Amino acid sequence: MILSSALNLFINEGVERTTIGMIAEQSMISRGAVYWHFRDKECILKSVMSLxxxxxxxxxxxxxxxxxxxxxxxxxxxxxxxxxxxxxxxxxxxxxxxxxxxxxxxxxxxxxxxxxxxxxxxxxxxxxxxxxxxxxxxxxxxxxxxxxxxxxxxxxxxxxxxxxxxxxxxxxxxxxxxxxxxxxxx
The missing domain is CATH 1.10.357 (Tetracycline Repressor; domain 2)
Structure with missing residues (x-):
């Protein structure tokens, strides 16, 4: 869920403009839950790119x-x-x-x-x-x-x-x- 939301946001908003808060909101989870799985946006980007x-x-x-x-x-x-x-x-x-x-x-x-x-x-x-x-x-x-x-x-x-x-x-x-x-x- 986090990766598909991040993928969609990175495509539509760009990597730099996408925030952890935006990813959390689109994933319908808390920011803390995102940080539980990923240290930072760079880690999310690497995971998305590994799809x-x-x-x-x-x-x-x-x-x-x-x-x-x-x-x-x-x-x-x-x-x-x-x-x-x-x-x-x-x-x-x-x-x-x-x-x-x-x-x-x-x-x-x-x-x-x-x-x-x-x-x-x-x-x-x-x-x-x-x-x-x-x-x-x-x-x-x-x-x-x-x-x-x-x-x-x-x-x-x-x-x-x-x-x-x-x-x-x-x-x-x-x-x-x-x-x-x-x-x-x-």
Whole structure:
């Protein structure tokens, strides 16, 4: 109850503006009860963020699992599935991603998130490139295609997270973009 209330408040009010009192009120418990479970708002934030991995971490884990388990999922399928998972309104994944990218107004946690995102992005690009090399011969533009695919995925995801109930990018649009990147070799 506390975490779902905190998640909702962090999304709607921002992390910095959300108070323990607001979390207690929305949870219909006393402030003391919140402090019984959590030392401070930072602990609540960490618990909320542990409800689901960041989209980039989830993507990295899916790519890594593909490599370890030698599954038949294509890179395009992994990107589309990760996109769809984080685009479902009201899901923990969607909420965590919205806090990470749009409502995290605490400088230190935001800076740490950006640092982790950059590191994971590079790892994802390397893994995508490796998997693509399995099926292609020499392609001098492969690294650029891998970078473009990750940027397309991230851009589409951010657009969906930002647009709440407005027009969203659907899975078929992402598929079309990925097909343009990977199927049209030079």
């Amino acid at each position: 689901a991995p960041s989209p980039m971490l989830y993507l990295y884990e899916q790519l890594e699992n593909r490599g370890k388990n030698h599954t038949d999922n294509t890179v395009e399928e992994i990107l589309r599935n990760a996109f769809e998972k984080y685009s479902i309104e009201g899901s923990d994944e969607n909420g965590v991603a919205r806090i990470l990218y749009f409502n995290n107004d605490l400088f230190v946690s935001y800076r740490n998130m950006i640092s982790e995102e950059l590191e994971l992005s590079e790892k994802c690009i390397n893994m995508i490139e490796f998997f693509c090399m399995e099926h292609k011969q020499e392609d001098k533009s492969l690294r650029a295609k891998c970078i473009c695919s990750l940027l397309l995925w991230k851009g589409a995801l951010l657009e969906n997270l930002a647009s709440c109930n407005n027009k969203k990018i659907d899975k078929s649009t992402l598929k079309f973009g990925l097909d343009c990147i990977f199927k049209n070799s030079n």
